Amino acid sequence: MEMKKRINLELRDRAPEEVTELVLDNCLCVNGEIEGLNDTFKKLEFLSMANVELSSLARLPSLNKLRKLELSDNIISGGLEVLAEKCPNLTYLNLSGNKIKDLSTVEALQNLKNLKSLDLFNCEITNLEDYRESIFELLQQITYLDGFDQEDNEAPDSEEEDDEDGDEDDEEEEDEAGPPEGYEEEEEEEEEDEDEDEAGSELGEGEEEVGLSYLMKEEIQDEEDDDDYVEEGEEEEEEEEEEGLRGEKRKRDAEDDGEEEDD
Known part of the structure; x- marks a missing residue:
């Protein structure tokens, strides 16, 4: 796929001025030059054109x-x-695997004042004697060459580096701004209010528990009273039935006595 078509595909219906990252790896450059990329990509912070047969940066x-x-x-x-000239704020540049052979070619990067990391791995220039020392001397603004500093300490991942930069910026803003006047007093007052609210809520919960237990005791007492009342009623009914039976028996006995007297 040609670079121009690839750019249109990567936009995904976005306007060029909204794009901050653009990856065009493995597409095809016509005549070894950049195509489809223009000044409207004014917010672009990361651009990748790896393995696109690029030979000239003239149309950047x-x-x-x-x-x-x-x-x-x-x-x-x-x-x-x-x-x-075109990208004065570059901090990271990867030129590994290109046809760069001598120091005079790299000397042009001296004007990239913000450049911190440069990668020339797999370029012919790396075969020069004292290659690393020469590059660090030539480009004194860089910290990392081919992923390592002058003491052979490995460079952090780009994401970690961004996070560190962001953290430093945040810390600087916090130091400059500082806490507003009375901030600590307001915080202490808020903590006191929270403690009072918690104590009040705990007291309320305790009262609810006491009230609930009292209601439960009353319900149990009412149930016991109802049971006693029912039992008393049942006993009275049993006594009445027994009295009725005894009355009927006395009546039958009297009738039997009368019949015997008649005889």
């Missing part, structure tokens, strides 16, 4: 906010002075 648009540029596995051999 002005991308003032671009911080990271991936150009690995292309056939770039020079013309790096364009980067300082």
Whole structure:
């Protein structure tokens, strides 16, 4: 797929001025030049054009906010002075796997004042004697070359580096702003109010428990009284039935006595 078509595909119905990251890896550059990328991508911070057969940066648009540029596995051999003109705020540049052979080619990167990390791995220049020392001396603004600093300490991941930068910015803003006057007093008052609310809620819960237990006791007492009342009623009914039976027996006995007298 040609680069111009790939850019349209990556936009996904977004306007170019809204895009902050653009990955065009493995597409095809016509005549080894950039196509479809223009100055309307003014918010672009990350651009990747790895393995696209790019040989020239002459048509690179002005991308003032671009911080990271991936150009690995292309056939770039020079013309790096364009980067300082078009992307003056670059902090990370990956040129590994290109056709860069000598220090004079890299010298053009001296004008990238914010450049911190440069990758020239798999370029012919790495075969030069004292390669690392020469690059660090030539580009004194960089911290990492091919992923390591001058003491061979490995560079942090780009995401971790971004997080650290963000944390530092946040800390600086907090230090500059500082807590507003009376902030600590308001916080203490809020804590006191919260403690009072908690104590009140605990007291309320205790009262509810006492009230609930009292109601339950009353219900149990009422049930016991009802049971006693029912039992008393049953006993009275049994006594009445027994008296009725005794009365009937006395009546029958009297009738039997009368019959005997008649005889």
